[in-house]
Amino acid sequence: MPSLLFCGPKMAACGMVISIWGVIMLAMLGIFFSANSAVLIEDVPFTEDDIRADTQPPQRIYALYRQVGINCFIAAAVYVAVGAISLCQVRLNKRQEYMVT
Amino acid sequence: MVFRSEEMCLAQLFLQSGSEYDCISELGELGLVEFRDLNPSVSSFQRRFVSEIKRCEEMERILGFLLREIQKAKIAVPQEDESPLAPPPRQVLEIMEQLQRLEMELSEVAKNKDKLQRNLLELTEYTHMLKITRSFIHSRSRHEALGPQYEEFPTMETDSATGSTGMQRLGAKLGFISGLIQRVKVEAFERMLWRVCKGYTILSYTEVDESLADLDTGEINKSVVFLISFWGDQIGHKVQKICDCYHCHLYPHPENDEERADVLDSLRTRIQDLNNVLHRTDDYLRQVLQKAAESAYAWVVQVKKMKAIYHILNLCSFDVTNKCLIAEVWCPVSDLANLRGALEKGSRKGDATVPSFVNRIPSSDTPPTLLRSNKFTTGFQSIVEAYGVGDYREVSPAPYTIITFPFLFAVMFGDLGHGMIMSLFALWMVLTEKNQKKKRSSNEIWMTFFHGRYIILMMGLFSIYTGLIYNDCFSKSLNIFGSGWSVKAMFTNQQWTNKTVQTNALLTLDPNVSRVFSGPYPFGIDPIWNLAVNRLSFLNSYKMKMSVIVGVIHMSFGVVLSVFNHFVYLLFLPELLFLICLFGYLVFMILYKWLAFSAHNSSQAPSILIHFINMFVMQGKDVTPLYPGQTGLQVFLLLIAVMCVPVLLLGKPLYLYWQQRGGKGLRRRRVINISCTVLQFDFADVLMHQAIHTIEYCLGCVSNTASYLRLWALSLAHAQLSEVLWAMVMRLGFKITTKVGVVFLVPVFGLFATLTVSILLVMEGLSAFLHALRLHWVEFQNKFYHGTGVKFLPFDFSQLPSVFEQDGLL
Numbered sequence: 001m002p003s004l005l006f007c008g009p010k011m012a013a014c015g016m017v018i019s020i021w022g023v024i025m026l027a028m029l030g031i032f033f034s035a036n037s038a039v040l041i042e043d044v045p046f047t048e049d050d051i052r053a054d055t056q057p058p059q060r061i062y063a064l065y066r067q068v069g070i071n072c073f074i075a076a077a078v079y080v081a082v083g084a085i086s087l088c089q090v091r092l093n094k095r096q097e098y099m100v101t
Numbered sequence: 102m103v104f105r106s107e108e109m110c111l112a113q114l115f116l117q118s119g120s121e122y123d124c125i126s127e128l129g130e131l132g133l134v135e136f137r138d139l140n141p142s143v144s145s146f147q148r149r150f151v152s153e154i155k156r157c158e159e160m161e162r163i164l165g166f167l168l169r170e171i172q173k174a175k176i177a178v179p180q181e182d183e184s185p186l187a188p189p190p191r192q193v194l195e196i197m198e199q200l201q202r203l204e205m206e207l208s209e210v211a212k213n214k215d216k217l218q219r220n221l222l223e224l225t226e227y228t229h230m231l232k233i234t235r236s237f238i239h240s241r242s243r244h245e246a247l248g249p250q251y252e253e254f255p256t257m258e259t260d261s262a263t264g265s266t267g268m269q270r271l272g273a274k275l276g277f278i279s280g281l282i283q284r285v286k287v288e289a290f291e292r293m294l295w296r297v298c299k300g301y302t303i304l305s306y307t308e309v310d311e312s313l314a315d316l317d318t319g320e321i322n323k324s325v326v327f328l329i330s331f332w333g334d335q336i337g338h339k340v341q342k343i344c345d346c347y348h349c350h351l352y353p354h355p356e357n358d359e360e361r362a363d364v365l366d367s368l369r370t371r372i373q374d375l376n377n378v379l380h381r382t383d384d385y386l387r388q389v390l391q392k393a394a395e396s397a398y399a400w401v402v403q404v405k406k407m408k409a410i411y412h413i414l415n416l417c418s419f420d421v422t423n424k425c426l427i428a429e430v431w432c433p434v435s436d437l438a439n440l441r442g443a444l445e446k447g448s449r450k451g452d453a454t455v456p457s458f459v460n461r462i463p464s465s466d467t468p469p470t471l472l473r474s475n476k477f478t479t480g481f482q483s484i485v486e487a488y489g490v491g492d493y494r495e496v497s498p499a500p501y502t503i504i505t506f507p508f509l510f511a512v513m514f515g516d517l518g519h520g521m522i523m524s525l526f527a528l529w530m531v532l533t534e535k536n537q538k539k540k541r542s543s544n545e546i547w548m549t550f551f552h553g554r555y556i557i558l559m560m561g562l563f564s565i566y567t568g569l570i571y572n573d574c575f576s577k578s579l580n581i582f583g584s585g586w587s588v589k590a591m592f593t594n595q596q597w598t599n600k601t602v603q604t605n606a607l608l609t610l611d612p613n614v615s616r617v618f619s620g621p622y623p624f625g626i627d628p629i630w631n632l633a634v635n636r637l638s639f640l641n642s643y644k645m646k647m648s649v650i651v652g653v654i655h656m657s658f659g660v661v662l663s664v665f666n667h668f669v670y671l672l673f674l675p676e677l678l679f680l681i682c683l684f685g686y687l688v689f690m691i692l693y694k695w696l697a698f699s700a701h702n703s704s705q706a707p708s709i710l711i712h713f714i715n716m717f718v719m720q721g722k723d724v725t726p727l728y729p730g731q732t733g734l735q736v737f738l739l740l741i742a743v744m745c746v747p748v749l750l751l752g753k754p755l756y757l758y759w760q761q762r763g764g765k766g767l768r769r770r771r772v773i774n775i776s777c778t779v780l781q782f783d784f785a786d787v788l789m790h791q792a793i794h795t796i797e798y799c800l801g802c803v804s805n806t807a808s809y810l811r812l813w814a815l816s817l818a819h820a821q822l823s824e825v826l827w828a829m830v831m832r833l834g835f836k837i838t839t840k841v842g843v844v845f846l847v848p849v850f851g852l853f854a855t856l857t858v859s860i861l862l863v864m865e866g867l868s869a870f871l872h873a874l875r876l877h878w879v880e881f882q883n884k885f886y887h888g889t890g891v892k893f894l895p896f897d898f899s900q901l902p903s904v905f906e907q908d909g910l911l
Contacts, residue, residue, distance in 0.1 A: 067838040
């Protein structure tokens, strides 16, 4: 079975750090988008049409908020996977280092 | 942490001969005292203990060779936590003997190995040559079978004179020379042969498949096996000479196939034997090195300590009776008891009848400065000392730096998210500090960050605090308590209608309308400002005023500290009055404006700057006063400030003049001051110095206060960079709202994280660090700190650098 190791110890550590940060930050962003936070209004890609042609304002904006929030949660899940892969790489690197010395 | 440097005393150590080595060894282990050189005029070759030092250096040389061999064999050297003590002189000879024996053994083994490898190479070349020339002969005979038939060659005889085999044919001798030559030389060789022998030779050659290592240089290059057949003796000599010239390796050509097969067989067995022997030699060498590696570390430390002790012994001088050594040391007064204890211990270990003792002597030299610190305060101490080591018994700014430095950094850095990342990074470094210390990395930049781990931790924690105050987390505000502004109230009070909202691009919330503004946000800046277009106008005004307030407080604190440093301590009063009357008043006006004006009369609030300028120019008739009696108070304060200047200018010179004349001193200070001890009191000199100091101080007050505005500038830059990064990078990830958007969001976040760390944390962090440092070094410390002292460097074994560690051998 060929070696599953494809990145060095430093790259794996970077991967771990970015994954943990990504999970926490994207999860919180997801929560804040789902709570329709006003501060994040600039990040929601609404158009003039969404404001003017809305039958029940602000439901369309809220729907956009929810969609972006779900995207954030999915991205957080992807980073969990990336974190797991990085953890594997870190462990494999440690084992290789242990065997050499 | 200490207020000022410790009291030091000069002491004389009387070391009895016989126990001086052990006493110095004890002192080195404890690291208490700094030795002075009592023989400065003697060169290092004429000192007393030169032969011992030479012996130590010889041992170090052997140890260096040993460590290099161990490193080549890739054996790890185990390092113990406890370092061994310096060996007594009788043990030294043992260690020396062991090292010399090891060196001899290693060099012999290396020489043998070399010889064996050379032999192996020769045999390998011979084997190749035999195999390839066999193919020559056989191919030739096959070739000849197709053409005209030649008579059978008679048997070849080895010519003892030329060493080449030859055969009789047609009355002339046919000779063969075979060997190997480097591939790069083959064409030249062939041409030379042709020119010299004029066609009486036939040269056939083939390249060897595997590249062989050259015997002398060890390079790996391709060789060519050649076979020269020639007519006649003379030609034979010439060919021999040419072969020598081109450094060919010649081997005897076998007469027939049976002989060839025999030689090949014997060669094969010999090569096998040689390989075995080489393996065994390698194993033995490795064993020897392994055994040596176990005690290598102990030896290195012992030799280092021994050499250090002999260096120190060289600094001492002999007394009149020539029986005991005298050493002069600087010792902290609080450590005198420990010093006595160490000397007693050393005397007991050595074999002197009389114990060594210490005698304190008075001295007029300025002692070195010692400030004790632990692993937390060392970082802050070192950034103060980078500016200058404090004078003896001068007030040290280091304890206050522990709080003010991270605070000023945080004012410039102020972001909750970035602060958290910084604190977590520092926390990781702090928690794994034992491992990191063991690893002892050679990366200088990493070591710099590691030594400052407590500073970074404090900076991160303070940044979280200022991030909460600025309400800035990755450029977004957090609404924790509920905003104090209500947009709905504008509608309920009929200020705005739907039509207003649809026809205007920008609308202003009016706090005078009821229930629009329900009170200030409990902690920090209201999150609604993040959505406001005039956010920067509000924040700029706030941050600039805050910077001036922080600056004036910091500088006043510096002036107050100068009480303890000034010779005439009352002189701090005019300095403080000048600062407070002018810039303290500015701070008062800022605070007054903040408190006295509210939303309903904010349009009539005057500009502080104009009032301040009017105060100096003494024109204030046209503008309405901030408060009743303002003009009178301003004139009064200005008068006090102006009167402080001559007091500052003439106070100290006049006081010193009066003292010289025999007046009573105002409570003698124990601070040693140069101008006090100089008997020749030069009035003009002191006056000039004081004039320079006055001008510097007064002008400095203005420029330093303005300098603190960098707190505003950097915090603005950080906030803007953070906002730009979010708007231009992170926002791209949210653009696509369908599930496909995740494909963009994941890499965009990775990019955002990388850029945050590299630009906002590293670059902005270093920038804010630098500016906070500058504010401390220049604006704060020039109010009271001289920093022209000498640092106390005790004789401590753990502080001595090891030559081998620097070379990376340990």
